[in-house]
Amino acid sequence: MAEADIHARIKQTIDSHDVVLFMKGVADQPQCGFSQMVVRVLDHLGVEFHDVNVLADPDLRDGVKTFTQWPTIPQLYVKGEFVGGCDIVREMFQAGELQALLKDKGVLVAA
Numbered sequence: 001m002a003e004a005d006i007h008a009r010i011k012q013t014i015d016s017h018d019v020v021l022f023m024k025g026v027a028d029q030p031q032c033g034f035s036q037m038v039v040r041v042l043d044h045l046g047v048e049f050h051d052v053n054v055l056a057d058p059d060l061r062d063g064v065k066t067f068t069q070w071p072t073i074p075q076l077y078v079k080g081e082f083v084g085g086c087d088i089v090r091e092m093f094q095a096g097e098l099q100a101l102l103k104d105k106g107v108l109v110a111a
Contacts, residue, residue: 006059006063015080022074034086038076038089041090041093045102070082078101078102078107
């Protein structure tokens with residue numbers, strides 16, 4: 001599949017869901033520790049998200065990396081905006097920045 005087609009598919013997925021996690025495996029069964037970490041953070045915050053298993057589609061796995069110019073998976077998007085991978089998500093969560101971003105975007109309901 002052409003890269004432009006993959007990028008269009010990625011954009012359509014991101015535009016269709018408030019929070020999207022491109023990951024190895026699925027939320028119920030992550031296939032790597034980095035994906036599992038991001039799922040745990042989102043679950044801990046009670047954030048509903050759409051998971052996309054990049055292992056099921058090699059074109060998508062490569063395409064998501066070129067879409068963001070980010071070399072690793074998982075990749076988290078909130079309201080169409082690329083947030084980052086595991087380390088960035090974990091650091092933002094620990095600093096309270098992820099919670100603030102989610103609230104600003106209208107995704108996380110204040111407790």
